[in-house]
Amino acid sequence: MKRTAVALTGGLALAVTAAVPALADSHESSVSVLHGVPGLTVDVYVNGEEAIPDFAPGTLTDPLTLAAGSYDVAVYPDGSDPEADEPAISAEGLEVPGGANLTLVAHLAADGTPTLAAFANDTSQLEAGESRLxxxxxxxxxxxxxxAGGEAVIQALENPNEQVLELPAGTVSADVVAAGTDTVVLGPADLALAEGTNTIVYAWGSLDDDTLDLAVQTIDGLHGDPGGVPGGEAGLMGSGSTVLWVLAAAGAAGVALASRRLATHQ
Structure with a gap:
């Protein structure tokens, strides 16, 4: 099973129409955000108030439930004075969809260009004793x-694609190598694949700049009540619907800031 991320290049409003398992309430979505652009930290404001200071690369937010609707946000380079400085990016009426489980990722494309992608997380039910990677x-x-165990279980995976495996629950020792070689670029790392979970592993950063790293997100509750809303363990931030969509904008701000810095240094 192989899927391609939906790149968001035309704006911040997110429209996901892929056929994915809906949440119990189609008027709400669960969204996590990964900041995967190295070297960029931002401050995020909502309605003129600082909501998320120092949103750093490598941070993966908690999965939060957000009511469908619209929000206004402004994102500044870390340490900026919003009374004197222009935001790196601002938007009014950001539209949040309902009925999906999503992860927004601000990251680098294969050529090093900052970009923003949205992934629909597979929350379909698993058989007893099974786990999803x-x-x-x-x-x-x-x-x-x-x-896994020295044998290639995923081959020739390219940015920004994903591959999904369903495996018996347990611990897997895995590493990442350049396609078709034994040259290790990440790992090895032990992954605990719990029953009834989707363990999502992100490779982010830059090979040339020696900033490659892993981020791990876990979505649980995939063997319980089919009408329930899957939970998760995804990072360091607190909860709150306003915070969630602000963080999504912060990921996009990383893209804008990186592009601005690249242009400045060229």
Whole structure:
């Protein structure tokens, strides 16, 4: 099973129409945000008030439930004075969809260009004793193979694609190598694949800049009540619907800031 991320290049409003398992309430969505652009930290404001200071690369937010609707946000380079400085990005009436489980990822394309992608997380029910492993290539790096126990279980995975495996629950020792070689670029790492969970592993950063790293997101509750809303363990931030969509904008701000810095240094 292989899926391609939906790149968001035309704005911040998110429209996901892929056929994915809906949440119990179609008027709400669960969204997590990964900041995967190295070297960029931002401050995020909502309605003129600082909501998220120092949103740093490598941070993966908690999965939060957000009511469908619209929000106004402004994002500044870390340490800026909003009374004196212009925001790196601002938007009014950001539209939030309902009925999906999503992860927004600000990351580097294969050529190192900052970009923003949205992934629909697979929350379909699993058989007893089974676990789901999702691997997403969101790093500035060529195609890779993912090995488990020394054998390639995923081959030639390219940015920004993902591959999903369903495996018996347990612990897997995995590493990431350049496609078709034994050259290790990440790992090895032990992954605890719990029953009834989707463990999502992101490779992010840059191979050339020696900033490659892994981020792990876990969505649980996939063997329980089919009418329930899957939960998760996804990071360091607190909860709150306003905070969630602000963080999504912060990921996009990383893209804008990176592009601005690249232009300045060229």
């Amino acid at each position: 999702t691997v997403r290539h969101t790093a500035a790096a060529p195609a890779v193979d993912v090995r």
